[in-house]
Amino acid sequence: MADTDHRCSTQLIDGDGEFNVVGLDNFMRTTKFSHCGLSYAVVAIMGPQSSGKSTLLNHLFQTNFREMDAYRGRSQTTKGIWIAHCVGIEPFTIAMDLEGTDGRERGEDDTTFEKQSALFALAIADIVLINMWCHDIGREQAANKPLLKTVFQVMMRLFSPRKTTLLFVIRDKTKTPLEYLEPILREDIQKIWNVVSKPAAHKDTPLSEFFNVEVTALSSYEEKEELFKEQVAQLRQRFFNSISPGGLAGDRRGVVPASGFSFSAQQIWRVIKENKDLDLPAHKVMVATVRCEEIANEKFCRLSSDEDWLALEEAVQFGSVSGFGRRLSSILETYFSEYDSEATYFDEDVRNAKRKHLESKALDLVHPAYLNLLGHLRFKALENFKSRLERMLKEAEGFAASARACTESCMHEFDQGCADAAIKQANWDASKVREKLRRDIDAHKLSVRDAKLSELVARYEEKLRQLLCEPVESLFDAAGRDTWASIRQLLRRETETAVLEFSTAISSFELDQPTIESMLQGLRDYARNLVVKKAREEAGKVLILMKDRFSTVFSHDNELMPRVWTGKEDIKTITKDARAASLRLLAVMAAIRLDEKPDKIENILLSSLMEGTVTSPDPLASSTWEEVPPENTLITPVQCKSLWRQFKSETEYTVTQAISAQEAYKRSNNWLPPPWAIVAMVVLGFNEFMLLLRNPLYLMFLFVAFLLSKAMWVQMDVPGQFQHGTLAGLISISSRFLPTVMNLLKRLAEEAQGHRTPESPTQQQSSVAFQSFRNQSQLNPSSSIAQSSVSSNVSVSDSSVEYSSPNLMQRRSTKVQEAELSQ
Template identity: 70%
Template sequence: MDKSDGCCSTHLIDGDGNFNVDGMDNFMKEVKLAECGLSYAIVSIMGPQSSGKSTLLNHLFGTNFKEMDAFKGRSQTTKGIWMACCVGIEPCTLVMDLEGTDGRERGEDDTAFEKQSSLFSLAVSDIVLINMWCHDIGREQAANKPLLKTVFQIMMRLFSPRKTTLMFVICDKTRTPLENLDPVLREDIQKIWDGIPKPQAHKKTPLSEFFNVEVVALSSFEEKEEQFKGQVESLRQRFFHSIAPGGLAGDRRAVVPASGFSFSAQQIWKIIKENKDLDLPAHKVMVATVRCEETSNEKFSSFTANEEWRQLEETVQLQPVPGFGRKLSSILDACLSEYDAEATYFDEGVRSLKRSQLEEKLMQLVQPAYQFMLGHIRSGTFEKFKDAFNNALNSGKGFSAAARDCTEYYMSHFDEGSADAKIDQANWDCSRVRDKLQSDIDAHVAAVSSAKLSELVTTYEIKLNDALSGPVEALFEGANKDTWPAIRKLLQREIETAGVGFSGALSGFEMDAEMKDQMLLRLKEHARGLVEDKAKEEAGRVFDSSEG
């Protein structure tokens, strides 16, 4: 790649038709084309050999294409297609210098490369300069006639016209005013357009649907150099902001985003070399698919290598991370925003599809970390619940009230924690983890309830034991006719006393009447069983003493 005089240039396609992939990629990096989005223009020039195309481009755009030396004869200087970046033109404008037509080096019958390069130029250029001799205007055998026929015929091979601007540059203008030359040239152009065979779809399509036609005239560079340079400088001004509305290429169509231009150009040249028709809309989708896929893969790789993400992923496997959702959402947003910025100018359907696929891959990657975080929140919340519940019971709060309040508070605490862990880009449901926490809490409450009730029952059974055992034994020792009435009275009184205390203790459990009655009945039966056991012991002693 040549970078002399501040102009970058590369041999895009050599004389044998080989596309210089590496050279084009390096050229794009050098001129920072990928950063341009849709804000760039492609200009190309075609015309007879030795008609001064390279000289015109170098003066018009500050490029450094090789020019013919008039003292060495009119031989071919440009072989294949060269590309350069115009100096000082906004927006970024790239220009292609095509090998001259009707050159003797290729021979009269070898027009394949001429047609291929012309089609390539029309498929990728916004503005095509056609260099022609002033004396050829109106002549049937003019050098530009075969070229124009070629241009128009091969344009039919584009399924969708790009609305290319054809700028006819009349070289070595004579004294004939441009206003006299312009209508004659346009008539020539229209006759050629009308005379070429067209596919059915374009039988009645006017020339203006495919091309904008501009005509300019320049004095001879060799004979009137200063005049030539002044006219070129005026023409140069028209290439500033050429893609703006009203500009030279203001109504161009099917523009490939700058980051996909190299790949697009390679594929177009490949199709042309294979002598296939160019379906530009389908080509545009294909380029978008490849470039958006590449961008998606680049962004995914960049995310997996992101140090902040890697630390977050590593930490959350061991412990909860404060602000987890906010941090991860921010990293994901940066990744997706970068994709959006780089893919923004490509086909919307393709761009959206590849974005969705990237987002899905990212979500699959980060979901395990999210689940770890939810697990930490659940286990941490459960431990806090158990401590708070135990403290509430120890402080004398009613069991059911303590269970209800602590459950409500810590389930709410989980909801806050899970909301903090939520990832903006995902619509994940944490209900299964929440249900697991609820289940754990319910099981813990049930286990504590069972233990507390069992402990309570045991306490009151011991109280009844203490209240009945001694007195019943004493009554049996001094047995008389009033013993059994006294025992029944004692039993009734102690059952009632225990029942009042036990009922009060049960009130904190807020159980239903049926369950409460069952527990009181159990306590009553325990007291009766105790007295019965004492009576059996006494009867045993009576039988033992009578036998003795």
């Protein structure tokens, strides 16, 4: 009866209850089990017939128990009790496979062997695996609970207490987490223990004195084979060192040495067979449990492969389906009715429980499709809301009214779709999806509202920028004592106008008052910040503005006409007035004055920089202005002092040029000699004068000499050459004298012959450019004075005139006008 391989699968007790003594002895000898002493463990499994007990043991311990062939029908596979050696498990472990309970072969009334085998397993095994279905948890007549109740009573009466580990293996685990199943199972076991009658010695003994209860769960072997094997592999690890402290059987008691195991097992089986008054639960309940489960599983499989259902499920994947609830309700009702018809003769409680389980599984199957449909309805309603709201806003409808109307219509459409999708077998709640749709609509409304408000804010900010930036810049360019008053007036006027228009524009959004006030204040702050930003920009180029102001005042009279330095002007007074005007501009730019608070900046600057008043401490030796907050300071006192020094150094050249022009003008107008010289020439030159009158040839000769000299004077540009100094002028004239004479003689000769050589373009351009420069310099000396911070160089050569002005830093907007006015 024993197999020849190392697992030694052996029938310990046959189907008629006969104990196989020879087979057990052969097993112990072959596996050397008798040499193990106390270092061994026995693991038994019990449960309904065809529930996968042998399959579990084979995967768990690598045994070779015979398994049921599902393709040949469901029938009894294991008869009696079989044992085998667990391969690879330390310590030595014996697996005991019990005949399944509730078998068709033994009939409804012959349950004696089931009771005996169960009690035998609990008597000799250290660990008993209770194989049970997940859907049987919580039921009174399922999961071998009546059998356990009887076993508890008989075991305490027959044997002294020993610690046995009951490992409940929940098969075909569903979605319900194990942490929810385990407490229910433990509670049921405790209830069984509490109600069984106990001997007086154990009346108050807790369950933990006799049993350690453990619970684990495995997925379906047929539906999820890979996951099942993975979970079994994890469970296998728990049987290593099972009898060590902390192991599954770590606190077992009353262990029989391995050498006496055969005799002990025989005696236990003999005592169990003689006790025939055990009362186990009726077989009818067990049959009803298994059969109703089979019918329910068959209906569920047919529902899963139903063509109408599969077509409906596929259609829902791509969009909403009209009449979904009606069609799905009809499909479900068909299979539920078939179940009721086939299970009508089984136990009512079992039948109803299995029907509820079938309904639960079927609804779990179709519920994802229902959720997909709700998702499509929600998406469609949301898209309709977006398009309708956009269309109404384009038609210039008010935002709040448009959003309210679109929301009501879209929510109504969604509610109608949910009513069409509902099935009568379930009371599914679509409120969460509806709330999500409402949140999505509100979020889109908020997004559109924020976008529209942002557009309005940007539009009015741009309008304020256009209305404020250029006028403020113009006011700063013409800075004076009333500059900041004008800026405040401009800011107040434009801001209030924009705020009023903006308030009217956002009225259709129906915002709360604090939000409106916040937005209006933000617009006011933006306008103020524009002015502040522009003020800081202008303050950054204050030196250029000061030099422009100095040039304007210094180079123009009260009628804004360019000054011609004739020698009658008081340059000192003009310089003082021009610097005072520039200093007042610096005072205006030193601080932001949008709050109409008085300050003494101008007085401090005039007294310290213009009048030279010395006070202790120096008011300009500070980084802040008195009565001016630091955030309103544009130019600190120290910076003002530094700017003034730089300004004076860069305008000194303008003043010097004006003085030079004045002196040059005086020299150019004093071309006559003194009166006494004129009288002396008349007296001393009388004879020569009379000689010229008597001889006209001398007069003609002098006239020709005068013309030649004038031509030479013009051709060599003698005054222009001496503008760069006497030595430079002499060198230039000496180098140009002979070429100029030769050129004049050549031209005279050509004139005498009746034709003239055309002058080269280079010479013409040089002559014209040079003459233009001379005319401009002589007629408008102030034009050169205005360029005080520019280093100008003029170089004259034989062929051209060069004019360069590097590092140009001042404006020349009036140069051409000044030249025209001077001409």
